[in-house]
Amino acid sequence: MKQQLYLVALAAMKFDPESEGQVTRASDGSASIASKTEVDPHRGSIVNLQSEIRLLPYATFATSLEDARQIALERAREFFTEADGWVGHTANPMQVPPEMIAQAARAASEDDVEDSADEDADLPM
Numbered sequence: 001m002k003q004q005l006y007l008v009a010l011a012a013m014k015f016d017p018e019s020e021g022q023v024t025r026a027s028d029g030s031a032s033i034a035s036k037t038e039v040d041p042h043r044g045s046i047v048n049l050q051s052e053i054r055l056l057p058y059a060t061f062a063t064s065l066e067d068a069r070q071i072a073l074e075r076a077r078e079f080f081t082e083a084d085g086w087v088g089h090t091a092n093p094m095q096v097p098p099e100m101i102a103q104a105a106r107a108a109s110e111d112d113v114e115d116s117a118d119e120d121a122d123l124p125m
Contacts, residue, residue, distance in 0.1 A: 005061055
């Protein structure tokens with residue numbers, strides 16, 4: 001089977017008593033969303049739940065959507081380890097259409113041509 005390119009949204013959650021409803025971006029490109037939930041105790045529900053959800057974009061090659069999901073889930077568990085308190089790992093892949101890949105390749109090629117033209121202009125004669 002032919003491999004296709006998939007973009008995947010990786011996510012995991014952990015309970016974090018230090019979270020205070022913030023959105024932050026980490027150096028790995030992931031975003032963390034921290035939330036604090038308080039529920040009415042008279043209803044018997046959770047009174048205070050503080051959690052953090054980490055989201056990370058990821059790309060992989062795979063032969064099917066399900067293979068992409070499995071590959072990405074493995075990566076999510078490596079990035080967000082259970083030893084560090086991360087649970088609820090998810091991976092939501094989307095196949096990148098071949099025409100979009102071709103368009104990106106053309107754009108990258110044009111950038112390379114422009115970059116090499118700029119480099120040539122700086123060379124001593």
